[in-house]
Amino acid sequence: MRRLWFAWAWLDGDWRENVAVAIDDAGRIAEVETGVSPAGSEAVPGIALPGLPNLHSHGFQRAMAGLAERGQRPGEDFWSWRHVMYRTANEFDPDEIEAVTAMAYVEMLEAGFTAVAEFHYLHHDKDGTPYANRVELAGRIVAAARASGIGLTLLPCLYSAGGIGRVAEPGQRRFINDIDGFCRLHEETASMLRSEMPGAALGVAPHSLRAARPEDVARIAALFPAGPIHCHAAEQVAEVDDCVAALGARPVEWLLDHAGVDARWCLIHATHMGASETEAMARSGAVAGLCPLTEADLGDGIFDGARFLESGGRFGIGSDSLIRIDAAAELRQLDGSQRLRDRRRVVLSPNGSAGTALYAGALRGGAQALNLPVGAIAPGARADIVVLDRDGTDLAALPPGFWLDQFVFVGGSKLIDRVYAAGRVVVEQGRHVAREAAVARFRPVLRRLAAAL
Ligand SMILES: [Zn+2]
Known part of the structure; x- marks a missing residue:
């Protein structure tokens, strides 16, 4: 069981502060607590959204x-x-x-x-x-x-x-x-x-x-x-x-x-x-x-x-x-x-x-x-969490009620810092951990297709 802690997370349609999310070995969320200290958890900088x-x-x-x-x-x-x-x-x-x-x-x-x-x-x-x-x-x-x-x-x-x-x-x-x-x-x-x-x-x-x-x-x-x-x-x-x-x-x-x-x-x-x-x-x-x-x-x-x-x-x-x-x-x-x-x-x-x-x-x-247990940071859901960078952006100056307008209309994907998929970090600093390997396999295919079309 891993335990992540976020200063802010979007839970059930509301922004909540000081949120701990426990994730089981299968990558599912086991428990969500609010108003708790980061002690005993891995503190994650940024704002947590369900993917x-x-x-x-x-x-x-x-x-x-x-x-x-x-x-x-x-x-x-x-x-x-x-x-x-x-x-x-x-x-x-x-x-x-x-x-x-x-x-x-x-x-x-x-x-x-x-x-x-x-x-x-x-x-x-x-x-x-x-x-x-x-x-x-x-x-x-x-x-x-x-x-x-x-x-x-x-x-x-x-x-x-x-x-x-x-x-x-x-x-x-x-x-x-x-x-x-x-x-x-x-x-x-x-x-x-x-x-x-x-x-x-x-x-x-x-x-x-x-x-x-x-x-x-x-x-x-x-x-x-x-x-x-x-x-x-x-x-x-x-x-x-x-x-x-x-x-x-x-x-x-x-x-x-x-x-x-x-x-x-x-x-x-x-x-x-x-x-x-x-x-x-x-x-x-x-x-x-x-x-x-x-x-x-x-x-x-x-x-x-x-x-x-x-x-x-x-x-x-x-x-x-x-x-x-x-x-x-x-x-x-x-x-x-x-x-x-x-x-x-x-x-x-x-x-x-x-x-x-x-x-x-x-x-x-x-x-x-x-038809998957996704779309929420809640017990039973896959631990799919998108973490927006708060400190490097306008978000730090704004109250939570503006954050999703900022994400959708202003900053978009460049605000994404880290992504957890089934509890595993797959994106770090906006880049997928397997990006290089994926690009190396993709590029020759693209080159061949562009020549063939
Ligand atoms: Zn289609």
Whole structure:
């Protein structure tokens, strides 16, 4: 048992002073005491926050960050970006996928994300045949997570089609499974996780109504009766139009009516919804998996956060395409998109600190979506703690009520000094302890990809 002591920690939505946190050998928090002296504890300088869950990641995409920002023709959009993504996906062997994913996870920890939900659709070998070990690539994600220390919810993705009622394209060959093949893959993933990373959670991810057959999405909760269910929905207007044409309903509307969407579900993006759809999704208890930096980069559109939160909706944040890995910047972009649209300020928290409301909301929704004991400094939780530097920054001059606004809107990840993941120090002075090793493996992969694209 280790005992850490912080002058300040954010506990259950409040700043508390003189906080001792006891951590057991499994990396879980055993006890939290407030108003105690540092005697008998390891005193940690700085301000302790629960680490944020990252509810949406495609690890291999880290390699293409910044490589698809050059216009080739007028009218570049999500769909042209997706061609670059497919070429990237088809380029890598298992070692390279592990190297790229490990780099992403190292950067997540440096940026304040201490657990990640990996939405994993890259299953097969480059020619589309399953590996002899069907879960070869899932195993590489687990290896990357273990090397970095990040908490993991693995979401094997069911991807069967190239659009509603359309066969898959050649570029999608590494993703494709029919429902029977997928059930087998899922079972083998479960058994691999039990041996390789017993603390990880397992869920399931029907990719979207465009890439999984709607009849399979409708029964996914019954087929997989435990664990979170993540599904992309309504990211692009063209996808909404296709769905209306094929199924007579908008994607979120269809999912709410046919798939039993409830608190097990996390709908990724949910960008394009009508007012009543937004309110119905909020009532369902599902988490809106918002990826504001990616949504801005891809030109997706603006999620109606104001209406969704007013209706009691739950949200979390994800870094999706990994164009930039930064928890505070995601929250700032979410808030900023509402301000730009409405030409108003502090739209998402009319009654108090926006930084606090955003951070608290993303902790709660993220923990729900990951189905892991994360998102709080509390007994039973993974000891995932982000320590902000207080003395070297503006924070020292300000009372605690301003600290999360400073983190989200002003200082961001450069305020992060140390990060504990499951009780272990993984980031020291803002740098991951395994950064150098990760960079050494990542750089040759990036060099090769940049030459190949
Ligand atoms: Zn995604």
